[in-house]
Amino acid sequence: xxxxxxxxxxxxxxxxxxxxARGHFIIARLDSPDDxxxxxxxxxxxxxxxxxxxxxxxxxxxxxxxxxGLPVVSGTTGWNDRLEQVSARCLRxxxxxxxxxxxxxxxxxxxxxxxxLSRLMENLQNYSASVHEIHHIHKLDAPSGTAIALASGIIxxxxxxxxxxxxxxxxxGLIPVSSERTGEIPGTHFVxxxxxxxMIELKHTAHNRQGFAEGAVMAAxxxxxxxxxxxxxxxxxxxxxxTKKH
Ligand SMILES: NC(=O)c1ccc[n+]([C@@H]2O[C@H](COP(=O)([O-])OP(=O)(O)OC[C@H]3O[C@@H](n4cnc5c(N)ncnc54)[C@H](O)[C@@H]3O)[C@@H](O)[C@H]2O)c1
Numbered sequence: 001x002x003x004x005x006x007x008x009x010x011x012x013x014x015x016x017x018x019x020x021a022r023g024h025f026i027i028a029r030l031d032s033p034d035d036x037x038x039x040x041x042x043x044x045x046x047x048x049x050x051x052x053x054x055x056x057x058x059x060x061x062x063x064x065x066x067x068x069g070l071p072v073v074s075g076t077t078g079w080n081d082r083l084e085q086v087s088a089r090c091l092r093x094x095x096x097x098x099x100x101x102x103x104x105x106x107x108x109x110x111x112x113x114x115x116x117l118s119r120l121m122e123n124l125q126n127y128s129a130s131v132h133e134i135h136h137i138h139k140l141d142a143p144s145g146t147a148i149a150l151a152s153g154i155i156x157x158x159x160x161x162x163x164x165x166x167x168x169x170x171x172x173g174l175i176p177v178s179s180e181r182t183g184e185i186p187g188t189h190f191v192x193x194x195x196x197x198x199m200i201e202l203k204h205t206a207h208n209r210q211g212f213a214e215g216a217v218m219a220a221x222x223x224x225x226x227x228x229x230x231x232x233x234x235x236x237x238x239x240x241x242x243t244k245k246h
Contacts, residue, residue, distance in 0.1 A: 001025070001046075001048060001220065001221060001224065002025050002045070002046060002047045003019050003025065003026050003027065003050055005029050006030045006053050007052040007053030007054070007076070009031070009052070010209060011212065011213065012053075014213035016029075018210065018213035018214045018217045033060075036060075046224075048073065048220040048224060049061070049073070050220055051065075051074040051076055052076055053076050054076065054140060055078030055079040056079075057076075059086065062097060069095070071098075071220075071224065071226075072095075072096065073219045074099050075103050075216050078145065080145070091228065096223050096226055096227050096228065097229050097230070098220075098235075099231060100216075100219065100232045102145065102149065102187075102212070103211070103219065103232065104206060104212055104215055105211065107204055109238075110150075111232075112239070114153045117193065117200065118153065118158045119157045121158060121193055122158050125160070126197075127193040128170060128193070128194055129154050129161065130175060130191075131143070131175060131189070131192075132147075132178045132180070132189070133146065133177075133180070133188065134180040135185055135186075135188075136181070137183065137184075142181070143177045143179045144179070146187065147177050147179070148164070148177065150191055151164035151177050154191075166179065186208055187206040189203070189204045190202065190203050219232075
């Protein structure tokens with residue numbers, strides 16, 4: 001498979017390693033708007049773009065891929081407000097877009113466990129949910145996309161919750177989502193259900209960036225020949241059933 005990297009920072013370089021290990025070819029490293037300006041794939045070139053850039057550039061990069069008719073896999077976080085617009089264009093124009101705020105297989109299993117636990121806690125009023133995440137000091141967005149996905153998973157599956165908010169303040173229907181930035185931590189997430197007598201805590205720890213990169217390359221392999229908007233639940237064949245209608 002031929003891969004163009006959008007963003008050649010920490011994750012772009014990790015994806016390059018994972019892609020080479022799986023026998024793929026990196027045909028472009030696009031690390032600035034100028035690089036994108038010079039990127040003109042020949043008609044009929046079979047290329048998948050993998051984007052790990054910045055919240056500002058991801059939106060432009062994905063739209064550029066749609067213009068060029070190239071399938072695109074994005075793991076950039078911090079641009080949730082524009083995802084819906086991109087997804088609408090993808091479906092309207094029959095494009096191929098794979099998005100995951102976290103490509104680690106373990107985290108996606110963690111998402112499922114989070115949803116199951118949230119359903120079990122539906123009638124247990126004594127327990128309240130919160131999310132906490134810890135990342136390296138270079139991370140631009142807070143809370144992390146993964147923490148937001150965890151909070152959304154609870155809102156989706158438990159009728160006691162209808163919104164999340166950054167910080168630690170609790171309130172009726174509200175999930176506090178707190179963030180910590182320290183050292184070079186690749187990503188640690190906690191979901192806590194705290195009661196007066198005890199507490200349940202789910203924790204996921206990424207040891208390094210390898211799992212994110214491998215997941216993104218697997219997504220690029222999987223999206224070839226498919227059109228539509230996809231996520232890790234599609235790739236891994238996981239359920240994502242909601243108890244609420246939005
Ligand atoms: N989904 C996941 O599994 C996952 C895992 C880790 C990180 N991330 C996210 O991926 C993103 C990148 O993380 P990182 O640690 O590699 O950041 P980074 O700062 O190391 O790299 C970002 C790169 O994007 C480049 N860039 C800036 N503008 C660009 C443009 N217009 N076009 C192309 N490239 C451009 C920068 O030069 C930089 O090299 C962040 O949003 C981060 O939160 C997601």
